[in-house]
Amino acid sequence: MNLYFRELTAEDLPAILNISKDIWEGEDYVPNVIERWLREKSSMAYGAFLDESKKELIGFGKVKIFPNGVAWLEGGRVKVSHQMQGIGRDLMKYAIDYAIQVGAKIAQYDTSSRNFGSLALAKYFGFIEKKRMEVLFCKANDVKLTNKPIPSVNRITLEEAKEIYNKIDTGPGDEVCIGWSYVPIQYLLEKNSSWIKKDDAIMQLIRITSSPVQEGPNENSLWMITYGDDNYAFNLIQYAISNETKNQKIENFDVFCNPEVAKMIQEIGFSYWENEPIGVVLVEKDLISRRD
Numbered sequence: 001m002n003l004y005f006r007e008l009t010a011e012d013l014p015a016i017l018n019i020s021k022d023i024w025e026g027e028d029y030v031p032n033v034i035e036r037w038l039r040e041k042s043s044m045a046y047g048a049f050l051d052e053s054k055k056e057l058i059g060f061g062k063v064k065i066f067p068n069g070v071a072w073l074e075g076g077r078v079k080v081s082h083q084m085q086g087i088g089r090d091l092m093k094y095a096i097d098y099a100i101q102v103g104a105k106i107a108q109y110d111t112s113s114r115n116f117g118s119l120a121l122a123k124y125f126g127f128i129e130k131k132r133m134e135v136l137f138c139k140a141n142d143v144k145l146t147n148k149p150i151p152s153v154n155r156i157t158l159e160e161a162k163e164i165y166n167k168i169d170t171g172p173g174d175e176v177c178i179g180w181s182y183v184p185i186q187y188l189l190e191k192n193s194s195w196i197k198k199d200d201a202i203m204q205l206i207r208i209t210s211s212p213v214q215e216g217p218n219e220n221s222l223w224m225i226t227y228g229d230d231n232y233a234f235n236l237i238q239y240a241i242s243n244e245t246k247n248q249k250i251e252n253f254d255v256f257c258n259p260e261v262a263k264m265i266q267e268i269g270f271s272y273w274e275n276e277p278i279g280v281v282l283v284e285k286d287l288i289s290r291r292d
Contacts, residue, residue, distance in 0.1 A: 006054050008045040010038055015057040016047075024081045030075055036235040037062050037075070044074075044098065048091055058082045061091045063098055068184060071099030071287070073109040076118075092121050100287050106241060107287055108175075110182050113279040125212050127283035131170070133177045133225070134279045136270040137254045141239050143269045150242045151235050153196045161195040162188065164202050167227045175282055177256050179206060179223050182282045196236055201228030206217040221252040230260040237265060256280065 008016065013034065020030045033058045036043045040184040048059040078087045099107050111118040113132065122129075156164070162185055162284035165176065193206045195264040206223040224240055237255060244250050255265055264272075272278050 001050075001087070003058075003087065003090050004049045004051070004052055004054050005046055005082035007046045008038060008060060010035070012047060012057060012060075013038075016060055019057065019060065019077050019079045023077055028077070030077065033075075042066070046091075046094060046096070046098070048087060057287050059087050059091050061095055063095050065099070065102055065104055066184060066187065068186070069103070069105035070097075070184060071102075071104035073107055073108045077239070087240060088117065088121060089124065089127055091147065092125055096125060096285070096287070101203040104287055107285045108182075108282060110180070110280055112180075112283045113281050117239075119281070119283075122283040125285060126209075127285040129281055130173055130284045131175060131177070131182065131282040132279045134259055134272075134277065135180075135256055136262055136272055138265075138268075138270040139252055140245070140250050143253065145238055145242060145268060150239050151198060153198045153236060154199045156195045156202070158188065158190045158195060160267065161202055161204070162186075162198075164197065165227060168200070168202070170227055173284075176204075177225050177280065177282075178204070178227065179254075180280050181255060181266060182280075196240070198232040198235050198239070199229065201226060201230075201236055203227070203233065203240065220249055221254055222250050223254045223256065225256040226261055227259075230258070230264065233257060233261045234264045237261075238268070 016034055019030055023030070034045070035089050037043055043062055043064040045062045046060060049055045050058055059078040059082070062074050064072040064074070066072065073092070074090060077129050078091070095159045096107055111122070165185060166174065174185045176185045177237045178188070193204055196203050196205070204225040206225070208221040208223060222240070222244055224237055226236060241253060255261070255270060256266070
């Protein structure tokens with residue numbers, strides 16, 4: 001199948017939304033962010049077309065270039081009627097070629113550990129897994145805190161959190177999980193979030209007061225993202241839950257953590273969606289070796 005590509009503009013919005021409406025049973029996040037994507041100077045939203053005149057859009061994606069040389073790939077979508085025809089692979093190749101053309105050093109994207117199609121694309125194009133966080137949830141009314149006293153914690157600033165994060169063993173790279181996505185730590189923002197610390201562990205709390213702009217839990221949720229010592233991370237989770245039980249607006253708690261912490265919080269009522277392990281995975285590809 002011959003495809004034709006070009007950068008998308010605001011005039012393509014109707015066609016983009018027409019594809020997006022059938023993704024994830026109508027719960028795709030792209031409609032919430034696509035207008036911003038089209039305005040971002042550091043990003044390039046691109047489309048795949050069946051016709052040489054480039055009017056019949058059947059797929060799209062976005063590449064954001066960070067100043068540190070990272071090309072961030074996201075939003076790859078294929079029209080339902082044209083899925084399973086290799087178009088997703090063509091979209092990925094176009095994004096990688098563009099990243100190389102503009103001088104990016106590495107390409108990254110994140111995905112759910114259950115998104116086998118996305119993981120297959122990663123393997124095909126030579127991406128390797130760099131980071132992974134387990135994701136568990138619990139309804140606020142179903143949490144069963146331990147009878148042990150909840151230890152005190154310290155509230156810290158974003159800059160303090162960054163400093164501590166850099167001293168914690170979090171694997172290769174400095175990317176930080178922000179829920180169902182990752183971001184280089186130097187570009188981490190404070191929007192809708194706060195940080196707390198207990199000895200050798202830190203936790204970011206993100207309040208979801210409306211539908212999130214990324215794949216993830218519903219509104220009225222509190223996301224808790226932990227790093228550092230497992231036991232202290234567990235203390236932070238219990239502290240946050242105990243503190244938030246006074247807030248009747250919070251309906252769900254969602255934790256992003258390593259496997260050991262995941263085991264601990266299952267004892268107080270947390271579980272995986274559909275009782276099958278799931279995580280958010282960051283994959284990466286070296287682009288330097290692809291240059292001529």
